[in-house]
Amino acid sequence: MPTDATTAGLGATSKRRAGLVGKGSIAIFVVPFVVLFIAMYLAPILYAAGKSLFALHRSGLGLAPPTLKFDPWSNYSRAFRDGAFTGGLLRVLIFGIVQVPVMLALALGLALLLDSRSAKAKSLFRLASFLPYAVPGVSAALVWSFMYTPQSSPINHLLGGLDASIAFFSPSVVLWSVANIVTWAWTGYNMLIIYSSLQTVPEEVIEAARLDGAGAWRIAWSVKVPMVRSALVLTTIFSIIGSAQLFNEPTVLQPISQGSIASTYTPIMSAQVAATGGDYPYAAAQSVILAVLVGAVSLIFFKLTRRGDDSL
Amino acid sequence: MTSRVAVTGLLALSAVYFLFPLWWLFVAATKPFGQQFSGNGLWFQGFSLFSNIHRLSVEDGGIFWRWMLNSLIYCGLGALIGTTLSSMTGYALAKYRFTGRNALFGLILAAVLLPQILFTLPLYLMFSRVGLVGNPLAVLLPSVVSPFGVYLARVFAAQAVPDEVVEAGRLDGAGELRIFGTLATRMMMPALVTIFLFQFVSIWNNYLLPSMVLGSDSTQPVTVGLVGWNASHVDVAPAYVVVGSFVSIIPLIVAFVALQRFWRSGMTAGALK
Numbered sequence: 386m387p388t389d390a391t392t393a394g395l396g397a398t399s400k401r402r403a404g405l406v407g408k409g410s411i412a413i414f415v416v417p418f419v420v421l422f423i424a425m426y427l428a429p430i431l432y433a434a435g436k437s438l439f440a441l442h443r444s445g446l447g448l449a450p451p452t453l454k455f456d457p458w459s460n461y462s463r464a465f466r467d468g469a470f471t472g473g474l475l476r477v478l479i480f481g482i483v484q485v486p487v488m489l490a491l492a493l494g495l496a497l498l499l500d501s502r503s504a505k506a507k508s509l510f511r512l513a514s515f516l517p518y519a520v521p522g523v524s525a526a527l528v529w530s531f532m533y534t535p536q537s538s539p540i541n542h543l544l545g546g547l548d549a550s551i552a553f554f555s556p557s558v559v560l561w562s563v564a565n566i567v568t569w570a571w572t573g574y575n576m577l578i579i580y581s582s583l584q585t586v587p588e589e590v591i592e593a594a595r596l597d598g599a600g601a602w603r604i605a606w607s608v609k610v611p612m613v614r615s616a617l618v619l620t621t622i623f624s625i626i627g628s629a630q631l632f633n634e635p636t637v638l639q640p641i642s643q644g645s646i647a648s649t650y651t652p653i654m655s656a657q658v659a660a661t662g663g664d665y666p667y668a669a670a671q672s673v674i675l676a677v678l679v680g681a682v683s684l685i686f687f688k689l690t691r692r693g694d695d696s697l
Numbered sequence: 698m699t700s701r702v703a704v705t706g707l708l709a710l711s712a713v714y715f716l717f718p719l720w721w722l723f724v725a726a727t728k729p730f731g732q733q734f735s736g737n738g739l740w741f742q743g744f745s746l747f748s749n750i751h752r753l754s755v756e757d758g759g760i761f762w763r764w765m766l767n768s769l770i771y772c773g774l775g776a777l778i779g780t781t782l783s784s785m786t787g788y789a790l791a792k793y794r795f796t797g798r799n800a801l802f803g804l805i806l807a808a809v810l811l812p813q814i815l816f817t818l819p820l821y822l823m824f825s826r827v828g829l830v831g832n833p834l835a836v837l838l839p840s841v842v843s844p845f846g847v848y849l850a851r852v853f854a855a856q857a858v859p860d861e862v863v864e865a866g867r868l869d870g871a872g873e874l875r876i877f878g879t880l881a882t883r884m885m886m887p888a889l890v891t892i893f894l895f896q897f898v899s900i901w902n903n904y905l906l907p908s909m910v911l912g913s914d915s916t917q918p919v920t921v922g923l924v925g926w927n928a929s930h931v932d933v934a935p936a937y938v939v940v941g942s943f944v945s946i947i948p949l950i951v952a953f954v955a956l957q958r959f960w961r962s963g964m965t966a967g968a969l970k
Contacts, residue, residue: 406793410873414789418782418847419801425839426808429819436822495711503704512957513712516719519949523904523920524942527927528718531725531734531939539721539738573715581961601700622810630812633904640928653814653905660818668818676815683810 430676437461437670453666460670469649470671474678476560477651481628484564489620491568492575496613497605499576500583511580514573522570526637529566534641559638559645566634571627575620582616583609618690622683629679632657719946726943733939749940756937764919765945768901771833771918775840776896783843783892787850788881792863802851808844814905821909835910836918840900846892853888854881890959894952901949919945 440459443451464470495514499507517525531537533553541550553562586609594608610617632653639646649655652675659668725733727746736742753761789795790802820839821830829835858881866876882889901920908921917925923941926933953960 406873408795411789411793411795413874414785414793414877415795415801418786418842421782421838421842422805422808422844425820425842426816426844429816429823430811432823433815433819436819491711495708498704498708501700501704503701504708505701505705508957510708510712511961512954514715515953516950517715519898519953520719520946521898521904521920521949522902523924524946525718527923527938527942528722530927532718532721534734537734537738542738569715569718577961626810626812630814632814633902636904637924637927653812656818657905660821665818665822669822672815672818676811679812680807680810687810 433669433672436666437673439666441664441666460667461674463667464670464674467655469647470652470655473649473652473655474675477628477631480560480564480631481625483561484567485621485624485628487564488568488572489575489617489624492572492620493579493610493613493617495572495576496579496583497609499580500609501601501605503601511577514576516573517570518574520570522633523637525570526566526634529562529569529634530638530641533562533638554638554642554645556645559642563631563634563638567627567631571624575624578620579613579616582613586612614690618687621690622686625683625686626679629653629675722939722943722946726940731934731936733936749936750944753937753940753944756933760914760922761919761937761941761944763915764917764922765948767833767916768918768920768945769948771836771840771907772897772900775837775900776893779841779843779846779896780889780893782841783846783896784850784854784882784885784889785877787847787852788854788858788877788885790847790851791854792858792860792881805844805847809848813899813903817905817909820906824910830910831912831916833911833916836907839906840896840903843892843896843899846896849888849892849895850885853885857884857888887959890956894956894960897952898949 437460438455438457439453440456441451442454498504499510504510520528532540535541535552535554538553544550552558590612591604591608594604599607630653631651635646635650636654639648639650648658652671656668656671656675659665659671721738724739724741726749727744728736728742729745730749730752732742786805790798816839820835824830824832824835862880862884863876866880871879901918904920904924907918908924911917911921914922914925919941923938923945926941927935927938
């Protein structure tokens with residue numbers, strides 16, 4: 386795009402070339418989205434933030450209907466004292482710390498394998514790994530619930546031959562049973578983003594490394610991986626957000642989890658419980674806390690990895 | 698040679714992991730009705746797929762196909778409108794300079810960073826205030842807004858639509874909308890298909906929103922309906938959930954296979970330099 390200095394003396398047509406189009410025509414492009422964006426994104430956040438500042442007060446006997454009082458800290462301090470909510474936050478944190486790196490390492494590894502010279506039938510493998518993404522989250526959870534249920538589990542059926550079995554719903558395993566569903570669903574998606582990015586690594590760079598005597602491993606690690614950094618940042622941030630949203634999988638598994646998954650298992654589930662119980666301000670406060678935490682974590686990660694890199 | 702065997706072996710192993718549950722689902726859906734969970738989960742036991750689908754079609758007054766139609770409408774319409782809005786906004790952000798451009802893009806990027814599921818609860822409250830709860834619009838309206846779509850469209854418009862083309866259109870006397878509609882969209886096609894598919898899948902995937910804002914059975918998408926069936930084992934046999942799950946994922950898989958040429962090149966744009 387030319388700078389203002391070069392267009393200054395060149396008459397009206399060239400000025401328009403710099404993007405100076407009438408306000409009216411730009412408005413046609415932007416206004417419909419912006420209006421809906423304000424209504425469906427900004428308004429709900431402000432609404433929730435506002436709601437969360439009011440506390441629900443019930444009269445002593447609980448006979449009169451509860452009243453709302455402005456009490457800005459009440460819901461927030463309650464959330465941090467609420468063991469179920471903080472427990473859910475902690476659980477999601479542990480989940481993310483383990484699941485996100487495992488999934489992305491898997492995605493990166495598969496992308497590098499697929500990108501290597503030795504790979505055969507690439508389009509077939511690419512499609513196979515991407516298919517789970519096309520399966521809706523709750524459908525994936527339903528299918529995996531059949532994989533996990535003791536009576537039907539084909540996994541344990543296979544393991545039975547080895548006299549082994551996995552108790553997918555035992556309290557210490559169940560979180561990782563959930564993690565497996567998420568990993569299954571999203572590895573291929575992330576792999577494809579990384580793989581697409583690998584395609585743009587210039588062939589000359591790889592050839593030069595090869596001439597310098599670098600082996601396949603060395604090229605993958607020292608040449609290819611640094612060049613897909615922005616794709617890795619993108620997928621990591623999406624995965625962090627995904628972990629915070631954990632809802633579908635535990636919700637579907639809950640009824641058959643033999644009590645290992647409580648109704649407040651994750652922060653979103655906990656907010657949902659408060660909302661269906663009629664305590665909207667408390668549910669809103671939980672949503673706000675989660676939004677702030679996720680936003681902060683994503684932003685910190687973004688800033689840390691972005692240094693000196695403007696490609697995102 | 699050894700590396701070829703190792704690479705293919707590892708890729709094959711990953712394919713087994715990704716396809717295993719889908720294979721099980723396919724096999725289970727073909728088993729005689731009621732025997733979905735018996736016998737070898739990984740091999741056929743007669744082929745009753747069509748009679749199973751017939752039973753699925755008449756269960757509960759044939760509501761399954763109603764659910765499929767609802768899903769298709771929510772996702773198809775939502776993704777179509779969403780892609781149009783996103784691509785217009787992304788194109789404007791990439792090609793025009795206007796006051797507030799950076800602020801708007803920053804805001805949209807910030808919205809990408811927030812879990813969408815967080816908006817659901819306040820949306821539910823707002824919709825119940827204005828009497829939209831139970832109305833299909835309560836699912837459609839939030840679905841058409843895709844900040845990530847705008848982001849993708851902006852990246853792609855900047856890369857794929859040269860300023861010269863826009864300028865040439867103007868010299869020919871075409872209006873901005875026409876330039877966008879006839880020239881730019883053609884160049885942005887892979888990105889548009891990608892945005893459409895992402896949007897389609899994310900609406901199809903969104904379970905919380907429709908389960909909260911829709912009351913009656915007849916307006917639900919298929920995911921909400923199936924989870925409802927699954928939760929009521931007493932009323933609806935689990936076999937219906939298995940067959941229904943299988944049938945419900947076929948359209949998406951077909952769409953992905955058919956459109957893979959497009960979304961693959963579109964994803965390259967999303968993955969950036």
